Amino acid sequence: MTDPTVPTALRATGLGRRFRSRWALRDCAFTVPAGKITALVGPNGAGKSTLFHLATGLLHPTTGELSVFGATPGSDEARARTAFLAQDKPLYPRFTVGDTLRFGRELNDDWDQAAAERIVRAGDIPFDTRIGTLSQGQATRVALAVAFGKRPELLLLDEPLADLDPLVRIEAMGLVMEEVAERGTTVVISSHILSELESVCDHVLLLKHGGVRLDGDVQRLCEDHVRFTGLADASTGDGLPAGLDRGTVVEATVTGRQLTAFVRGTAPTGDHWITETPSLEELLLAYLRSDDRPTEDTGRDGAAA
Ligand SMILES: Nc1ncnc2c1ncn2[C@@H]1O[C@H](COP(=O)(O)OP(=O)(O)OP(=O)(O)O)[C@@H](O)[C@H]1O
Structure with missing residues (x-):
């Protein structure tokens, strides 16, 4: 569920x-x-990079709208408030680290040299x-x-940590979280490493086949779902x-005589079912594996079409 009291960094309609x-x-x-870390999740080809490119103004929508703090992506206002980092980092190999920071300072009016240097120094x-x-x-x-x-208000990270070893990746993620805590930066990070997201993200947006399949606060989404197992x-x-409403079933698998199912809503009645609130990783995997049910919601505040 999107909390109406929290300001919005990105808003997409149609x-x-x-x-x-x-x-x-x-x-x-x-x-x-705004001010939260959102995980952008989805299988290869789901549309994650396309969404980042729309948010930075590198691409334009064919239909509908996307706004960045109420502004049009790519406009001067939106660009001044947004930083984008993709896996192929835009650094010049011949520059020194010092040259690179100087270049950043020349290109950006609000450049924070002390913050940039602090991050470099912390890595020795x-x-x-x-x-x-x-x-x-x-x-x-x-x-x-x-x-x-x-000093972006919105930091878009398109798998920039994917090629790092786990320890360096966790360290880099810690760096992002520190900066977010200090400045209240909004971060959207795409990742295929689902196990690392739960401790990091407040919000999740799951894309599949170019559509929103899940969108909401992590804790709330997990609590809204149930995993149950039994005969x-x-x-x-x-x-x-x-008696179970099939429209609430995200995924169901039968192994031997054992059923494991994820539903959005309440578990079936009967004390022969073992029910649990799923972890974020379990929930995301269920949606990634599912044949795209449920289909009844609109995608604003939870499971989507
Ligand atoms: N410039 C382009 N021209 C044609 N098709 C494109 C272009 N960019 C993306 N696509 C297509 O759009 C779809 C979504 O691609 P996108 O790169 O956004 O997915 P993704 O979720 O980022 O995937 P991955 O996890 O593999 O990075 C894919 O089918 C892709 O082939």
Whole structure:
């Protein structure tokens, strides 16, 4: 559920983007809360990078609208408030780290040199090192220093940590969280590493087949779902209990005679079912594996079409 008291950083209504005859995103409606960390999740080709490119103004919508703090992506106002970091970090290999920060300062009026230097120093990276000689983790740190030096209100991270080893990735994520805590920056980060998201993210947006499948506060979404296991009902064909509304079922699997199901709403009655609130990782995996049920919601405040 999107909390109406929290200001909105990104708002999409009827958002669609088509490449030739193929829709990368279609009829998306969602909000991203300001001052929170939102995980953007979805299988390959779901439309995550397309969404980032729309949010930065690198692409324009085919249908609908997307706003960044109420402004049009790519406008001077939106650009001044947004930093974008993709996996291929935009650093010049021949520049030194010091040159890179100087370049950032020249390009950005509100540049925060002290913050950028602090991030570099915390990684023990000498300022006279050439970018081309840095390790992947060090380059990511410098790229994050440049991104935070811009003092963005919205930081868009399109898998910039994907190529890092787990320890460096966790360290870089800690860096992001520190900066967020200190400045209240809104972060949208795409990731395929679901296990690492629960401790980091407040909000989740799951895209699949170009549409919003899940959108909401992490804790609330987990509490809104139930995972239940028990003996499959042999009389119903799908193993689910007869009285259960099939429209609430996200995913159901029968292994041998054992049924495991995720539903949005309440668990079926009967004390032979073991019920649990799913973790975020379990919930996301259920939606990623599901055949896209339920379909009744609009995608603003929870499960979507
Ligand atoms: N410039 C483009 N021209 C044509 N098709 C594109 C273009 N960019 C993206 N697409 C298509 O749009 C769809 C969504 O791609 P996108 O890169 O947004 O997915 P993604 O969720 O970021 O995937 P991944 O997890 O693999 O990075 C894909 O089918 C892709 O082939």
